[in-house]
Amino acid sequence: MIPKKSEQSESVMDFPKTKMTEKPVKRFKSRKKKSGYENATGYLFISPFLIGLFCLTLYPIVYSFYLSFTQYDLLGSPTWIGLDNYTRMFTNDDMFWTSMKTTFFYAGVAVPFRLIFALLVALALNKITEMVGLYRTMLYLPSVVGGSIAISIMWRQLFGNDGAFNSFLALLGLPTHSWLGDPDTAIWTLIVLYGWQFGSSMLIFLAGLRNIPKTYYEASAVDGARPIQQFFKITLPLLTPVILFNMVMQVINGFMAFTPSFIVTNGGPMNSTVLFVLYMYRRAFEFFEMGYGSAMAWVMLVIIAALTALIFKSSGKWVHYEGEQK
């Protein structure tokens, strides 16, 4: 069983290198025109996706857009109020702005923190030759369990007044602090929690590092390049496509964070950790303002789309694609 597993998984790993496997398909296509039979079976196979797309994605999105112009508390039917939700959000809702600022701060610090951390650990692991598998598994573990409620609950106690973190500080003779009770520090406990789950980014970076041909380093060493130069001239440029992918996924993740602020701090103290999704959840499912919640969802979508577009647009300047890799 074990050799078979590794055999198969290697063929997955190989995919990025042998990307152009589409050629045979095209040859096949030109030989045979798209027939009615093929159309029918094609649509049959993807029919679950199409049903899901229309009923569970497209229709809800359109409905959500409509709702954002209404007032609706689940009783009766939605009342059209035009742009009122949006004007209220931007001009008459301090909590909206607070949650927006908190979310930008949270994502703006936590995402780079996690990525840089993941990259540094991946670089360190790439240098080592023995026990790499063990370290990799152990360091990936926080990522595996990180999303669960148990971890958020544990985190709350870890940074509590008489939790382990303060206990350590006391042991070292340092002043303890009410980390979760102080509006200035509470958000940092969430940021550290986010950074702690650097495992999957680390794995992606590690795989990216393995794809860089050794000959580049050998050649540059012959030319007298120092390790730092090698890092900035070879490693980092060649990793940029992987960094781009990681960044896009993590930015979306960071903006959508809900569980940590719901469980660890429940938005407090003094609303200092009310992340955007938590506020949206409260509006929609605690105050039953479905229209207002939908309007918030749309604002969020626009922000995320804009950020993603920004990252992709700027990527032309900093992402380096190897000639052979397209």
Place this chain on the structure above:
Amino acid sequence: MNTQNKKLKKFIQHTAMIVFTLIMLYPLAWMVGSSLKESSSVFIDAHKIIPDVFRFENYIEGWKGFGGITFSTFFMNSFVIVIISTIGSVLSSTLIAFGFARINFVGKKLWFVCMMLTMMLPYEMVMIPQYIMFNGFGWIDTYLPLILPTFFGAPFFIFLIMQFIRTIPTELDQAAKIDGCGTFGIFFRIICPLVVPAMMTAAIFSFYWRWDDFMGPLLYLTTPAKYPVSLALKLFSDPNSVTNWGAMFAMSTISLIPVFIIFFIFQRYIVDGISTSGLKS
């Protein structure tokens, strides 16, 4: 250089790596350790991992749950939801992936782009309208809103399995065709058996996500007897009412055991799955 130096360098590297790994794993060890401490001593010298007295009773007390519902119920609920939705998403995603990877039909490009876009779309975007929809169907406090959507494929899994199917030579399909296999025959006899490793990866991810899913049960389930572990744990650990800290840590620990088991058995699949999906750009 001389071997002495090399050995020293290696020693330093490994020491640093081990210390770092231990620091990263400390919170988990602390949780397990605290689950065996006496409730009154959890927060005295809180940093200690190994309790002075091992109290396994925490697990028995914690398992009793709350409101007369034991954790047996919550675990059963979680397993029902997780297993059905995992089967649903993996099977449907395999079907869809085959359609996209191997059949040429009109409009394939368009639907493929749609799928990639939905992969980027956060769930929170459709959360409110879906809730209203399912509420209208009278599905609140049932498992339908948690399970049914998984039967329409998950874009990430479709993509993962598609990548895998593309590595299977099309010559195999053509050979089967010559031997009289139709499209369905090719799917069931050729592709399905070969694509099992990718299905496994998808199943493992699905298991994790469903097991950890909190938002779904929080929105849709109202009867405590129907709660999965994640939501039950939240109530069980309500900071205003918890007094038995040991039991709370015990149940938190236990809720992670299925995740750990799956992880240690199948870690190859997981590591490769992540590495591949991350390198697609």
